[in-house]
Amino acid sequence: MSKGSYPLSKVYGLLEPGPVVLVTTRRKGKPNIPTAVEASEVKAPLVAECYASLECRVADTWLVNRYNFFVLQVVRAWVDTAVKNPQTLHHRGNGVFAVAGETVKLRSAMK
Numbered sequence: 001m002s003k004g005s006y007p008l009s010k011v012y013g014l015l016e017p018g019p020v021v022l023v024t025t026r027r028k029g030k031p032n033i034p035t036a037v038e039a040s041e042v043k044a045p046l047v048a049e050c051y052a053s054l055e056c057r058v059a060d061t062w063l064v065n066r067y068n069f070f071v072l073q074v075v076r077a078w079v080d081t082a083v084k085n086p087q088t089l090h091h092r093g094n095g096v097f098a099v100a101g102e103t104v105k106l107r108s109a110m111k
């Protein structure tokens with residue numbers, strides 16, 4: 001698997017489909033995942049087997065106490081350049097998952 005840098009302006013396309021998101025951290029200098037890859041901008045490790053990796057920094061903690069909600073800023077993004085049509089896993093709740101199916105292309109309204 002070979003990941004290449006990905007434009008931050010296109011990161012929304014990795015999040016909007018709603019795939020399962022794996023958040024990694026580092027505790028006492030040790031990563032909490034089996035196949036850790038060093039990130040370039042943050043201390044938390046990346047996962048080698050994931051199609052896409054987003055390195056984030058905490059941008060705002062205003063909603064943490066009330067909603068346990070952190071606002072993050074993506075500072076670096078990576079995708080596996082060998083994968084042209086990734087199959088994403090979607091969590092539907094209550095232990096039910098779905099693998100993304102057919103891709104339909106429509107004219108984008110995103111600017």
